[in-house]
Amino acid sequence: MILTMVIIYLAIMILIGYFYRKKAGSGEEGFLVANRSIPAWLGGGALASTYTSTSGFLGILGLMFAAGIAPALWGNIGLLLGFIIAMVFVAPQIRKSKIVTFPQFFEQRFNKKVRAVAAVVTVITMFVYMIAQIQGGAFAIQYVLGINYELAVAVIGLVFIAYVALGGSYASIATSFWQNLMMILAMVAVALIVILSQDWSQIVTGSVSNNPIAINIWGGPGPLFSLSFGLLLSLGVICSPHVVMRYSAAIDEKTAVKTTSSAITYLSVFYLATVFVGLYLVANFPEVSNPDMGFFLVVEELFPKVVIGLFVATVIAAAMSTTDAQLLTAASAITTDLYPILFKKDLPKDKAVKATRWIVIIIGLLTILVTLRPPELIFLVMALAQSLIIGAFLCPLLLGLWWKKTTSQGAFIGMIGGFMASALLSPAMGLVNLPSPFLSGPAGALVSLLLTVFISLSQQKTESRGLIEEDRKIN
Template sequence: MTELSGTISVVIVVYVILMLAIGYVTSRRTKSPSQFFLADRSLKAWVTAVSSTASSESAWAVLGTVGMAYEGGLSAVWFLPGCLMGYAINWLFLAERLRKHSHETGAITIPDYLEAHFKDRTHWLRIISVVIIFSCMMAYVGSQFTGIGKTFDAIFGVPHYWSIPVGGAIIILYTMMGGFLAVAWTDFIQGLIMVFGLVLLSLTALVSLGGFGGMIEQVNQAHPETLAWMGGKTTAAFLGSLVGLMGIGLGYPGQPHVLNRYMAAKDSRTIQQGIWIAMGWGLLIYSSAILLGLCGNALFPQLADKEHLFPKAAVSLLPTVVSAVVLTGVLAAIMSTVSAQIIVAASAVAHDIYSKMVRRDLSHRRFLWVSRLSVLLLGVGAMAIALAKTQVIFWFVLFAWSGLGASFGPVILFTLYSRKVTREGAIAGMLTGFVVTVVWKVTGLSDSVIYELVPAFLLASLAVWGVSQWTGEREGMPAPVIEDAE
């Protein structure tokens, strides 16, 4: 393990140097608000597709899904169509229309887009959006920093009070330097590392068991219950669980750190090509994670912590250097999400509040200074949250994905497909989505009835439609982008 730790140290140093180099190079191209928060709408297909998918998954794809398949067996397969459905909704029904509409209105952020679409001079749409984004993103980032601490502790035995500041400082530094362009390119590289590690490790595990036949035979001997497609549940319980798993896909259209990748796409061709890249990435990531989890039942039948399967398999099955690269994938998964969420939280402070509501006359140079300061302060704040282990903050993490998905997903889709949505309808939808998510989660209905995102998304959609019908179409409201992509 000492040899492995040393090798991982070298790999991580090389990896960090690469991330900082990207930050430095991209900083030379970042001179304006649009460049800092949207890369001047210049992303091409591969970077748009891989960075958007990688930033949406975090360490859950590498550790959580593998652990879920280890515990649930074949029933974890039903998780795959839910995630791919989310990718499909975003890329087929949202990406191109949002790209076009945000470009036409000059919107840099999601609050920007909503305010411009509804011509909201009261700023209530912007304020409500910022509050939801900021609260969810800060909780998310704090939890991801905790993940960095646990990763370094597990591999090197480094206490979290050292590893969190070091890991956080690296992410903050390259995000401050290059802004969104640095985040997009580092996420692209991190996404490739993630898919490489999962595909290689799952296939290596399968081969070590003698292929699919050998795997099924050995899993049946160790944990036969994991080969049940319904996970040993009754039909009614399984159907409820299936709806919840499919409902995970409803969260994707409402994630600001994913949506801004589509807004930054260069042109229609980028979106058309990106569809296939993103769907392929998702299929590889999740099918490999589920396969590794199933193989783990035969390879490590008595594993105490299911989320330790990925690192344990890497150490046991791969050569030292390859294992070090694969384990770096865990860190890459966390960093890709953290940097994406920090840039969104910073845009909420620097652009949506300070630049749009406090100081409208900011020069580009002053704006970049404020933006970089926002990244620094928010990053340090998130590290403080992680170090303090504040339970109130981490309580938000339980429903941050659902809260964002239910608050913004229905509103964004309605604005892109309906001319009859009003400002009041959008506000009602956002508030309904967020409140229902919180209430459903804290009352335990997520565990006893169904995953909170499903009812929250449906009720938010109903609120958008119902209140819009009641308040009536607003004169002068811009028509949605409903023409076909060029």
């Protein structure tokens, strides 16, 4: 029965892609930004799903098991704060710019050189992010169905490649909306059963007994760990390419703002429910071999098998809801941004969509190949991708939107410097032991800020001196 539910879900996702194939094939705007026709209720659900992925659906419970509710609490606060900032300072401006890819903004505001760097960073970070999402979904299928991990990776990968290649942004947004509803309903349903199944005072007492830091507001590793995690999520929301591009699909600027507020509502409900489920996990399962799979331990104890099938499909939805947007963002960065820069000409309009579809397939297959390894802790892979995005894009994006003195050279050096700093400081590199594994992104953003501002102001002074010298010669 569980396998049947999973097969039905996967088939529906492919059918959605097939349904939108003609609309997506209408041109570049149709394939990449759904002809800017997405209403707030639909776009908000799709936007929210980018952060209720496997890292949020499974990884957050694993993190709560190890460090208590503090990371979830501060992560949720940071996430919602980031969306509020994006709603005011990013969403309407991005929609107004009428870009069809994220790197395109940087040429519109600066020059082609900055756009090229943005495109390369986008491809790299989206690729790393997709690995984390597919790992989580495949690990979930392997754990529940007992199938081979490599087969699970292939199934998830091939299905999301199919519906994105067929339906483009239309399919990505439509499937992400329904995946978001599935995830919210699943987590809320489990939370309600958890609350009703056991006296809540026993859950709290049991969680503290099994893990003394379970309800500590700062968590076991200390305040810096939890606060830096919240900061990482907050900054990542503001500048992640696959998130920013959801705004371009909105009908207009007002709709882009409403889309973000709708996402905030969805996420508030989802992450509140995760706190209850996380505490129940800690209280009733003192020893867990893989904390990332804690959600299934709770579900298997409280629900019949026919319902468990729906929950497995929901976890697959969590993996796909973010991955499809990231795949589309990475593919468009190659065909729409890098190709014109490298070959000095745009792809012909009648070939652009076809080329993007082929790039979607190629990147998707490469992601599957790289992910065919034993999965690591989901959140660490996600944190690396998020840190690289923050280091490279946060400051050039915000300064480009709101500081007129930002120069192209400043944005160029700031983007490269921030990316390199985040990479070198990340725990994955093992070169520097930061007080928290979530600080490399904010540290990279600080480096980017200093470089962008310093170089921009230096150029302003140089240009001013040049104008003064010219005036003196004339006079």
